[in-house]
Amino acid sequence: MQITAKMVQDLREKTGAGMMDCKKALTAADGDMELAIENLRKSGAAKAEKKSGRSTNQGKVLTAIDGNKASIVEVLCETDFAAKTDKFIDMVNKFAADMLNMPGNGDISAAVQEAEKSALTDQIGVIGENMQIRRAVKWEGGERYVSYHHDGGRVSVLVEVEGESDPAILNDICLHIAAFRPSYITENDVPAEVIEKEKEIAAAADPKLKDKPAAMLDKILSGKIRKFFSEVCLVDQPWVRDDKTTLAKLRPNCKVTRFVRWEVGEEL
Template sequence: MANISASQVNELRQKTGVGMMDCKKALVACDGDMEGAIEHLRKTGMAKAEKKAGRSATQGIFVSLVKGNVGTIIELLCETDFVAKTDAFKAFGAGVAEKVINEFADNGDISEKLATTMQNELKELIAKIGENMHLRRAVRWVSNGKIGSYLHTGVAYGVMVDVEGECDDELLSSICMHVTAFSPRYIVPADVPADIVAKEREIAAAQLAGKPANMIENIVNGKINKWYSEVCLTKQPWINDQKTSLEKVAPKLTVKRMVRWQVGEEI
């Protein structure tokens, strides 16, 4: 086996844009031959994939899968809406979701782990389709109750919720729709960080300058309760009846966690 130097690895990296470890493996496989290593990387699709890695990928899809009390939602990005709609892109996403449900054991954020696990398969897809792609976000939840998800087309939103208590499938579906439509920042008031509540109280009090001190506290409390009805899932006007709320519709239900993502947001 040829003795591969660091300078050879760096040279191959500069010529192909491929990571150091893959460059070294290619040189070892080709007994140190630089041109052979370049051809090797091209044949495996790595060089082509790495060259595309700097291109902006803000389009894409969400894939979600729920089996029993285990659920996952994954954001898969590409460069164009055209590719996002192709069968090959969707099939890859579906396969990733199956792998997450069946082979992972995590209960939480798996974004980094999934990207690392699937990097070779993703490079093959990049080489086949010809666009930069990446697995941006993913969670895998194991619920003590039930998991529901909703994928919105048009403007692509992905929602998943984890609930415990009394909740049939129809209510679970409505909660997912509500989260999509009303974009709650928190589930219940207790979830709101204390510093954010303090800032809201400060703002509310400043608007009451000149009023008697004994009135200000009650008015501020009223304003904070009104604000909770805007930002907290359980207190927002309910999607199926604006005159009520989820906490009133389902008092024996607890929403444990939720995600609401939009494809490519904040990129």
């Protein structure tokens, strides 16, 4: 059967595969469109298997928000060039949107990896690089969600907020988290073992503290822990717009209940 340019174009629109791959698939299927699609998917799976051991440290972190649901997903690929293509970005956005309709309220990485396995394999065949869905979180039931993407999704932030807020402060909260990388929201969120370890480090770092009376040592270490909180707690860090104040002082009735800050390829 003669393979026409129209047939090749139709297959390309259906699959996103390259023109030559489409022509080869149609030729092998003797013009049968459904069989050609199946062949391309098998080809994609074969390519994915061959590429599975190749390093992936580029990609995107993107989000989706719809009412009281929000999601964030990190998808990795091999090169920055591929990460910036419309095909890759559209795929990651689709994964984030799909997640909004999945069950769960927290880490759903394994479920997303399984649900999108076939779609990811297809895109490996189209884009030509190894790719992986590294991690995914979905939230629901929050009062308000806001997100921010730096450098096109190289660093992304998702925040759940309740209480008094407006678009400007929500945007600034995202900017602050992206820039200052807080580990906790408030001092109450810092585990007791982390605080004790910081006290231990502070005491060992200054030999002069060794012979201090217990009461005086406790007071000194408490001051060092307050400084530690100002370094790692979102509401106590010097504010992104004015380092003379903090979010706790600036907006005491605006409560951040959850946040995620992810950077492509960072150590977990």
